[in-house]
Amino acid sequence: MAHGTTLHPTLSIGQVAERTGVATSALRYWEELGLITSDRTTGNQRRYDRATIRRVSFIRAAQRVGLSLDEIATALARLPQSRTPTAGDWARLSRSWRRRLDEQIHSIERLRDQLDSCIGCGCLSLRTCALSNPDDTLAARGPGPVLLEP
């Protein structure tokens, strides 16, 4: 419609790899799993939308947070692959991820604070820190995850 640069300036897989830092093999793999999509040239080469770069970066970020490709795929599948954005869907997805992210943050903070407190008391509690948590107190609480678990 408008003049100037094309609306879908297609990128080769190599260009996407270079710009995102994700290997081409990984991009093909992700495409196979349905996390990203591509058009093909008449010669069967992949051409990606510029928006794919954001998507790819997003996937990487989500991965680093501990989400599996499956989970990410499920989440992304609800997003505007084709047409209607459905801001409601987006908000719902976003909320559920947010919960997960918050949990993750708390989990890490807990671990960090544990470390801090151990430095603080100088007792190297990993073995037996009677001050912060005597063994017997733990034992009395019966089976199940202990301490660092949520």
Added chain:
Amino acid sequence: MAHGTTLHPTLSIGQVAERTGVATSALRYWEELGLITSDRTTGNQRRYDRATIRRVSFIRAAQRVGLSLDEIATALARLPQSRTPTAGDWARLSRSWRRRLDEQIHSIERLRDQLDSCIGCGCLSLRTCALSNPDDTLAARGPGPVLLEP
């Protein structure tokens, strides 16, 4: 020396599994890797120190934060396996983990904020959020990781 309960009330692998939520197969695997240790009964069955429960929980927590068993093993190897605590060693280890944990937290917060901002602007930026980040702005910055990367 003292009377009363033994100082090292040994737990079977099944008990440790039950109390930590970690499968026995995983516990054996971790032991093989040197992350935990055990005594043996005359009949060759493993017996764990109660402190192992804390150690196991710690390992799980560290794993959830994205550390590999190798990294965890390296870290734990510096801890009082046998004798002198060396509070200095502990502090050093702890500091390096702390840095890592802080980075992790920031990484997650970044992802979370991205989600929030996308809800905020209602533009579903994963495709093309012109408001928060027009494609051209990104394209002009040349190759390399974009946006969500640190």
Added chain:
DNA sequence: GTCAGGCTTCAGGTGGAGTTCAAGTTGTGA
């Protein structure tokens, strides 16, 4: 037109983190 270099598919390999299996041994409550 030609040719390097980027792209294609497909098969097979890798590494991390376990799980499962089989066959045999130990521990314990009745």
Added chain:
DNA sequence: TCACAACTTGAACTCCACCTGAAGCCTGAC
């Protein structure tokens, strides 16, 4: 004392997330 659950080992197997290599096709600069 005996049954039976829990334990032992080693090897093989699984799953995930890719990576590597081979053999051949596309594309763009000269």
